Amino acid sequence: MSEPATSKLSRKGLDMGSMGMLALVTLGISTIAPAYALTATMGPTAAVVGDHMPAVFLVGFLPMLLVALGYRELNADAPDSGTSFTWATKAFGPYIGWLGGWGLVSATVIVLSNLAGIAVEFFYLLLAEILRVPSIADWSDALPVNLATCFVFMAAAIWVCYRGATATKAVQYALVLLQVVVLAWYAVAAWRAAGDAPPLPFSWDWFNPLSVPSFAAFAAGLSLSIFIYWGWDVCLTLNEEAVEGARTPGRAAALVIFVVLTLYLAVAVSTMRFAGLGDTGLGLTNASTRENVLAAMAGPVMGPFATLVALAVLASSIASLQATVVSPARTLLAMGHYRAIAERFAWIHPEYHSPGYATIVAGVAAAVFYAVMHVVSDHVLADTILTLGMMICFYYGLTAFACVYYFRQTLFRSGRNFFLRGVAPLTGGLVLAAVFFQTAFDSMDPAFGSGSSVFGVGLVFLLGVGIILLGVATMLIIAWHRPGFFQGETLRQDTPAFKG
Numbered sequence: 001m002s003e004p005a006t007s008k009l010s011r012k013g014l015d016m017g018s019m020g021m022l023a024l025v026t027l028g029i030s031t032i033a034p035a036y037a038l039t040a041t042m043g044p045t046a047a048v049v050g051d052h053m054p055a056v057f058l059v060g061f062l063p064m065l066l067v068a069l070g071y072r073e074l075n076a077d078a079p080d081s082g083t084s085f086t087w088a089t090k091a092f093g094p095y096i097g098w099l100g101g102w103g104l105v106s107a108t109v110i111v112l113s114n115l116a117g118i119a120v121e122f123f124y125l126l127l128a129e130i131l132r133v134p135s136i137a138d139w140s141d142a143l144p145v146n147l148a149t150c151f152v153f154m155a156a157a158i159w160v161c162y163r164g165a166t167a168t169k170a171v172q173y174a175l176v177l178l179q180v181v182v183l184a185w186y187a188v189a190a191w192r193a194a195g196d197a198p199p200l201p202f203s204w205d206w207f208n209p210l211s212v213p214s215f216a217a218f219a220a221g222l223s224l225s226i227f228i229y230w231g232w233d234v235c236l237t238l239n240e241e242a243v244e245g246a247r248t249p250g251r252a253a254a255l256v257i258f259v260v261l262t263l264y265l266a267v268a269v270s271t272m273r274f275a276g277l278g279d280t281g282l283g284l285t286n287a288s289t290r291e292n293v294l295a296a297m298a299g300p301v302m303g304p305f306a307t308l309v310a311l312a313v314l315a316s317s318i319a320s321l322q323a324t325v326v327s328p329a330r331t332l333l334a335m336g337h338y339r340a341i342a343e344r345f346a347w348i349h350p351e352y353h354s355p356g357y358a359t360i361v362a363g364v365a366a367a368v369f370y371a372v373m374h375v376v377s378d379h380v381l382a383d384t385i386l387t388l389g390m391m392i393c394f395y396y397g398l399t400a401f402a403c404v405y406y407f408r409q410t411l412f413r414s415g416r417n418f419f420l421r422g423v424a425p426l427t428g429g430l431v432l433a434a435v436f437f438q439t440a441f442d443s444m445d446p447a448f449g450s451g452s453s454v455f456g457v458g459l460v461f462l463l464g465v466g467i468i469l470l471g472v473a474t475m476l477i478i479a480w481h482r483p484g485f486f487q488g489e490t491l492r493q494d495t496p497a498f499k500g
Contacts, residue, residue, distance in 0.1 A: 016245075024253075029260060030176050031326075034316065041224050041225070042293040045057075045221050046284035046290075048217050052205075052206060057225050057265060066424040070399070071083070075250050076247060077407075079249070081331070087406065090492075096398070099398070104331050105332060107392055109369055111388050112369075125137045157325055158363035172322075175316070179312040182308050191274070200276040206272070220386075223386060224386070228264060233396075237326060237331065275297060328358070332358035339482060384463075393439070401429045
């Protein structure tokens with residue numbers, strides 16, 4: 001019979017001290033995947049908020065920053081690889097905590113499937129450009145070829161992550177540097193290519209969120225913009241492997257958000273000015289441009305260097321595919337360690353010091369989700385992005401509220417505590433909650449997103465709310481068969497943090 005888990009937060013056998021600030025920032029940017037995020041969201045965002053895309057990107061940045069401040073406070077007090085799962089459990093108890101873990105794992109499974117889709121498309125696009133055979137780019141439209149290529153990418157990502165955080169960071173430096181340099185180059189080139197009489201002249205009103213026509217449009221755009229910042233919390237999930245795990249991950253997460261904000265604004269403004277918002281030609285609301293903006297803009301903007309854009313997006317999606325597996329694997333590790341799910345998820349590879357079993361399960365789940373979505377929806381990228389926005393709002397918001405409640409007895413001891421442990425996470429959580437409920441309401445309409453529906457109900461709603469309800473059902477089944485965690489035997493609300 002296995003030994004019962006300790007009631008204290010405890011080390012889980014990960015490779016301590018292997019991740020410094022540079023490695024954490026690199027992995028954070030890699031998980032966010034700015035090149036991939038921009039090519040997938042600029043079109044849909046322009047479609048719902050028009051020329052106010054920069055404003056929505058700015059507003060989406062604010063709740064992410066406020067929530068990140070709350071994450072930093074929680075991590076400083078209780079650094080644990082379970083992050084949202086562990087902290088929500090310490091604040092609200094095992095049932096809410098378990099759902100926090102489910103939300104994080106579900107969100108990462110969704111984005112992994114989306115990343116795989118982008119990687120497949122840009123792989124064949126790049127291959128077509130290198131071999132100068134345009135028809136190769138259409139191979140990604142063939143379902144068997146698409147799925148087979150996706151599974152190869154997923155298997156490679158799982159293999160690298162299985163070998164541990166050190167192997168993961170070694171692959172990331174060049175990939176992240178490549179996409180950052182190419183995006184900066186693209187932004188300058190697009191601005192210059194627009195000339196003195198661009199299709200859409202620059203206006204400072206683009207940055208004014210109060211000019212967005214309706215709250216529904218604003219919420220839809222904000223949900224998309226929240227998606228493009230998602231992933232900075234991977235810095236926190238590596239807290240047990242970081243140098244000074246109580247401080248470095250939180251600082252790295254905040255720095256990551258500022259870096260990607262700068263890139264997003266530069267690329268969005270230059271692209272809008274160059275392409276305009278029309279529904280024909282290169283216009284951002286053109287259906288043939290919307291789902292993959294950088295692929296459409298690469299040639300006209302970069303000329304003979306267009307291949308670099310395809311290479312940057314491919315590198316972005318592959319790097320993020322690899323880095324994103326890190327987060328759900330460590331959350332599942334923590335859930336297994338504290339007996340909230342099967343104990344085999346807590347298995348650590350004796351040589352690589354990685355959560356081997358959890359890594360494989362997370363990758364396989366993403367591959368299966370991708371395959372199912374490709375059969376159900378003809379516009380898998382648009383629908384999964386909107387669904388992911390809902391899931392991000394759910395578990396980020398829950399963690400933000402957990403921060404306020406967890407520190408409720410120390411909020412008024414200093415101005416710093418009041419802002420960083422109270423005002424900041426509470427405000428961020430309320431914004432995310434508002435976006436979640438507005439998106440859930442709007443997505444019931446079959447016309448929402450790509451227009452895909454099941455029995456007259458929008459597919460985005462069914463995916464977002466359905467995944468949460470599936471989590472509740474799964475939790476209740478586990479609580480029936482494995483009651484220890486839910487009775488506070490393995491991780492209690494008053495559990496102290498580990499030290500050193």
